[in-house]
Amino acid sequence: METTYFDGAPWLFLIVYIITFVAGLPLNLLAFVTLIRKFRQQLVSIDILLFNLTVSDLLLLAFLPFRIVEAASGMDWFMPYVFCPLSFFMYFSSIYITSLFLMAISVERYLAVAYPIKYKLLKNPVYSVLGSVVIWILGTMHCSVVYIVEHFIPANMNKTNVTRCYDQFSPEQLKILLPVRLEMFVVLFCIPLLVTVFCYFNFVKILVAQPRIQKEKKKRAIGLVVATLINFILCFMPYNVSHVVGYMEGESPLWRTYVLLLSTFNSTVDPVIFYFSSASFKKMFLEGLLQVMNKIQLGSCWGSCMERCKKAKEDTYESHGS
Structure with a gap:
């Protein structure tokens, strides 16, 4: 079933994409340059995680112009077909890789305050590098479903004459896609969210209970927690809930495309997390x-x-x- 858009939908998508691109690109480029400068001084575990988070955001922003052209064309796809699955693969990968790195950052911050002595003894940038590799593999493997589903396109659909990108699915495709989306909801959203909430709840609890901790550091801790939870709840939750609804209904919800717009904003929220992280x-x-x-x-x-x-x-x- 093809998604039906209301009359002003292309303008809505176009405005959101342009705002995200204009605001997110310079902030993430500045964060990228800042982290490179920090690496030259000292290689720190948290900076490795932040660097990967920045790269993930830049990938989303790099392929956002394809979405801008699509919206400017009235949500029709007139570009070469090869860029259709590629742009969505990068788009979805960035969203879920971000959630995993936000979880990793919360774990790192929690361990640093809950077990400071053990953390200093075991702190090694190699662990962050290995963890980053696992996150990239986990995120991209799940999002490769974009290509798997495209492989099962019915024979009566001509890939050289596609006017909608990743928009309509056959019953055979949905049998593959809907269970994978549900699994992504559990593994790539629910688990990272629960781990993040647990770590940051205890992180703030420990900092607040210690009178020697400077007020500036406590403010940064609260800012970090608030920015991270905004990312999860506002940017990621609505879209991931659509996976559950879609699985229960046996088809993609009509509102799924609109809540996906909220996920786009995560690339502008992440630099705020960098700001409060260190x-x-x-x-x-x-x-x-x-x-x-x-x-x-x-x-x-x-x-x-x-x-x-x-x-x-x-x-x-x-x-x-x-």
């Missing part, structure tokens, strides 16, 4: 942001923003946190 990252990120703003020299309207950035950078120098 005091050293925050300092270098603000330095880079100030350098960019000084080079652009857009005028006095940036004055107050630059002053706030400078003040935040000075406050970060005074705080001590990882």
